[in-house]
Amino acid sequence: MTLLGFLDYAGVAVFAATGALSASRKELDVIGFLFLAAVTGIGGGTLRDVVLGSLPVFWVVDPGYILVCVSMGALVFFTAHLFESRYRLLIWLDAVGLSAYCVMGAAKGLAASGSPTVAIVTGTLTAAAGGILRDIIAGEPSVLLRPEIYVTAGLAGACVFTGATVAGTPVVVASGAGALTAFAIRGGALRFGWAFPRYKPRPGRSPEDVLR
Amino acid sequence: MTLLGFLDYAGVAVFAATGALSASRKELDVIGFLFLAAVTGIGGGTLRDVVLGSLPVFWVVDPGYILVCVSMGALVFFTAHLFESRYRLLIWLDAVGLSAYCVMGAAKGLAASGSPTVAIVTGTLTAAAGGILRDIIAGEPSVLLRPEIYVTAGLAGACVFTGATVAGTPVVVASGAGALTAFAIRGGALRFGWAFPRYKPRPGRSPEDVLR
């Protein structure tokens, strides 16, 4: 299996595990675990394939991805109680999924469109999409709205992969460099609280205070 | 009209009614009723057609589905006050829609991909998608996160239909059996509070309590 193929399955599998951990936090039943695992695992890649017009989407072509999601959902169902903090595990697995998905999204976007700009956008968008979808469906506070760096990590990984590939670097080096860049940035943000300075912070008021 | 064709219109119509009932609960105006009716009625089928690559989606090919949604939205707008509990009606119509949609999703998935695994996934996913979309847009607590069995009913219906069809059962029998299975399970869950035992329940803490 190539490194890109491995990253593809790894991204789906760890995002599926984060979906199942969300199901555990919401105390859903076993089918709820499998459902959230599947939606989170394949959500970002589904969006990627749809906008690129690569239809039917990847998991219809190769249902093996579904089995990966179902297996991860079942595994988490039987082991989630072993972890002292499910949220901490969720957030670190989410970082791994983000790193794998930003490279895969950029690779598919570059192959389908030939445009580095499109590759960077599909890489960033699909890396973030799975986690956003999971948080919206499970009613969790969105990982996107937390103060530490999140989207930036996916963007950096997509840029490194795309830049290296356009420069002629072998795909195994480009994809490894992209995934490691994303993980290093997101991991640093989680471990050390890295965050950009915010510009003139001022929280929004509620619509009712502003209008009328 | 075939049983499958009837299930298709019935699923769209009753999901549209649940969307309009949500609009009623949120006290929207008549156009809000029509909008939520349309989004909920066609949402699951749109997702199904997109992932299968069956484009343009069904309601662009046959705009009659839109007229069904608009009619249901208007009907609910003028009758919603007659019901003592709109939420109870919503949740039972949602059960009917779930039953019809899980068979239609599986039937289209099987026809498009030939894979029973894909059929079961598209059946389950599209049966749940309309209700999830409705609850997210209307800001309702998601039906998916309620304690009783929900996704399981759609999954069981999709499995029964797919299994029966692969075994050579006539389509009218397979689709009837699938829809009845789904409705019996979801109806039992609503009437008798059927729920899977949850594994080591432990609610999730807020991210702020876990991280830093």
Next chain:
Amino acid sequence: MTLLGFLDYAGVAVFAATGALSASRKELDVIGFLFLAAVTGIGGGTLRDVVLGSLPVFWVVDPGYILVCVSMGALVFFTAHLFESRYRLLIWLDAVGLSAYCVMGAAKGLAASGSPTVAIVTGTLTAAAGGILRDIIAGEPSVLLRPEIYVTAGLAGACVFTGATVAGTPVVVASGAGALTAFAIRGGALRFGWAFPRYKPRPGRSPEDVLR
């Protein structure tokens, strides 16, 4: 550049600005501004292209739209503090975006399907989709659930454009009339609090009060 082409870029640009203003209200970092600007700017058009089967979507074909979103996101990042009320600005730009997008959505729907019904639906749906997506991702109270007229403005604009085009009016007149109709209705609703009388208002109870 044609009026339709101008409306297209204008709709993407002002919706991108509203996404960045949402990011400002949530105190995200600069990448969060660019991300929400991109998702909001291209969200409605992406949905439109997908349901019509016009794939790959418009911003994969012409990445210039991405650059428009990124520029608007950066512009808002450096100027948002200059406005006394970011929400008021957001809601008025949203009205401009709604007006541009309802015409573009109807125009593409009519060209792709030939059906006025489909054109009106794609116009209304895609005009509302960007704002709904922005509010869901940013965790804002949805603009759709506010009491004033919202979807109605997009629907009226789409009807005027579609009706005029079917009647043979030149495209520049039809698109101008459609956009102005939508903006006049939404603007009036914002300025004067226009709202439809609601039918027998009665807020929904929580699911827990209704079931069991």
